[in-house]
Amino acid sequence: MAETTLGEVMAELAGLEDPKAREVNGRHGDDHGVNLGKLRALAKRLKTQQELARRLWETDDTAAKLLAILICRPKAFERDELDGMLRKARTPKVHDWLVNYVVKKNPHAEELRLAWSDDPDPAAASAGWALTAERVAKQPGGLDLAGLLDIIEAEMKDAPDRLQWAMNACLAQIGIEHAEHRARAIDIGERLAVLKDYPTSPGCTSPFAPIWINEMVGRRHEK
Template structure:
C-alpha cells in the first residue's frame, strides 16, 4: 500500500540520500544547482513506496530541485495534466535529462500529447523541439500514431536534422531510430536515411554503449531482440578481451577446476604445505 508523506518529509529524505560524487556528475552534465545527487535507483524505490500521487508530484516539481523533479515524473498522473500545465512543466526547462524524463514517463501517456507534439516540433526553442520529436517517437513505439504519414515524417527528418541545434538533433535521430525499430516496413528506409545523414555526433562512444549513428543503433537493437550480437559489438568485445590482464575474465568453472587441482596437489605433498607456511 502506498505510503503517505508530506512534501517536507520527502525533501528531507531525498537530501539525506544525496551523494556528493553523484551530485558532481549531475553538475558536469549541466544540472548547475539545486541538486542533492540521489542515485536513480533510490529515487525509483521511493517512488514505489509513494505510489502515484499527482498533487505531491506537482509540489515536488515546484521545488525546482533536480532530484525532486525526477521523482515527480514517477508520481504524476498523465491523464490529470491539462495542456497548459504540461507546457508550464516542460517549456521553462534548461536540462535535457529532465525533458526526457518528463516526456518518457509522463507526457507520452497524456491525452494532450498529440497537440503538444505538433506545437513543439514546429517551434523554435531547442528543448521543446527535442521534446516534440521524443514525444512522437514514444507514441510510435506504443502504437498510438495510427494516422501518421511515415513517409512525410522521414522526409522531414532528413531535411531538418543537418541544421538543427545539437539537442534537437538528438531528438530527431531518436525518432528516426524508433521508426526503424517499431515500424518494420520502414526499417530499411530509416537505416538508409541514417547513412545519408552520416555520423553527425562527434562524441566518443562510451564503453559498453551503442553508437548514436542510426544504422548501427537500429542493427544493434534488432540483434539484441534476437539474442544476437552485431559484428561491431563482437569486435568491441574481442578488443576488450584482448586488453584484459592475463587470467582476468576466466570462466568461474575454469577457475574452480584450477583451485581444486591445487588442493589435490597440496594434499598429496604435505611437505609442500609446510614449506608454504
C-alpha cells in the same frame, strides 16, 4: 507515510545528497546529487501522491522535480499544465522523464506532439519529436513517414543537440519498424553521419542510425 509533508520530503532529499552522485550527474547536465536508485526507492515508499508531486515540482529543485514525476498521476495533468512544466524542465533528465513517464501516458499527448514538433524552442521541439518516434513505433497510422524523413533529412544535421538526438531516434524508429522506408532511412543516416562517432559502451547499441537500424532488425530476424 500517506501524509508526508513537503518539508519532510525535501529534508529527506537533502539527506540523500552525495557529492559523487552530483559529479556524475553534472557530467550529463543534471544539477542534483541524489542517486537515482535511492530516488526511486523513496518514490516507491511515498507511492502516488498527486498534490505532493505538484508541490515538489514547484520547488524548482531538480531532485524534487524527478521525484514529483515518479509519484504523480500522469493522466491528471491538463494540456497547458504539461506545456508549462516542459518549458520549466531545464535539465536533460527532468525533460526526458517528464516526456517518457508523464506526457506519453497523458490523454493530451497527441495534441502536445503536434504543438511541440515545430516549436521554435528546441527543448519543446525535441519533446515533440520524441513523441513522434513513439507513434512511429506503436501507432503509425496517419503519420506521413516520407514527410518526416524529408524534414529529418533537411534539418537534423544542424539541429541543437537535444533536438538532433530526438530526430535521430525518430529516423531510427522509421528504419526499424517500416521496411518500405528502411533503405532511405539508412541512406539519410549515412550521409548526415549524425552521432556516427558517439562513444558506445560494450554491449550497448550505437545511436548512429544505420547501425541502430541494422542491429534491431537483425535481432528480430534471429528470433
